[in-house]
Amino acid sequence: MTRKLLILLAAGGSAALLLGALGFQYLGELPPCKLCYWQRYPHVAAVLIGIVALILPLAILPLLGAAAALTTAGIGGYHTGVERGWWEGPTTCTSGPIGGLSTDDLLDQIMSAPLVRCDEVPWEMFGLSMASWNMLASLALAVVWIAAARRA
Numbered sequence: 001m002t003r004k005l006l007i008l009l010a011a012g013g014s015a016a017l018l019l020g021a022l023g024f025q026y027l028g029e030l031p032p033c034k035l036c037y038w039q040r041y042p043h044v045a046a047v048l049i050g051i052v053a054l055i056l057p058l059a060i061l062p063l064l065g066a067a068a069a070l071t072t073a074g075i076g077g078y079h080t081g082v083e084r085g086w087w088e089g090p091t092t093c094t095s096g097p098i099g100g101l102s103t104d105d106l107l108d109q110i111m112s113a114p115l116v117r118c119d120e121v122p123w124e125m126f127g128l129s130m131a132s133w134n135m136l137a138s139l140a141l142a143v144v145w146i147a148a149a150r151r152a
Contacts, residue, residue: 003062007061010144011051011053011054013140014043014069023060024123036079036131039074041073042069049061049065053065070139071137077131083129083131085119089118
């Protein structure tokens with residue numbers, strides 16, 4: 001495969017994952033949590049890097065695309081761990097302790113809680129959540145970006 005085709009596949013893969021996330025959000029009515037949003041940003045970067053890389057054949061661009069794909073894969077892996085209870089996520093999107101809180105403090109905590117929690121799995125396929133699937137797909141995209149870099 002040519003460098004341009006590999007870049008198109010990698011950037012197009014990130015675009016497809018973004019469209020899928022938006023589809024789940026707006027058509028499937030599954031609003032994203034904070035970590036879900038964090039996973040989207042590197043995909044946006046990868047798409048933009050891909051556009052620039054198709055215009056300017058700079059050797060560094062596919063490596064930056066691979067870094068973006070690996071970044072979203074890392075966030076997806078972290079999110080998966082939060083969903084599975086392997087570690088705690090950001091306090092702004094996971095459950096917190098309620099012991100020892102006054103009624104007013106508890107009410108304040110409830111009222112400031114996000115609508116979507118990062119530590120719950122709203123959808124899964126074959127036992128893997130969207131975060132897990134994003135991680136796996138993004139790792140594959142990183143391999144494609146690296147193959148493009150080797151063609152430069």
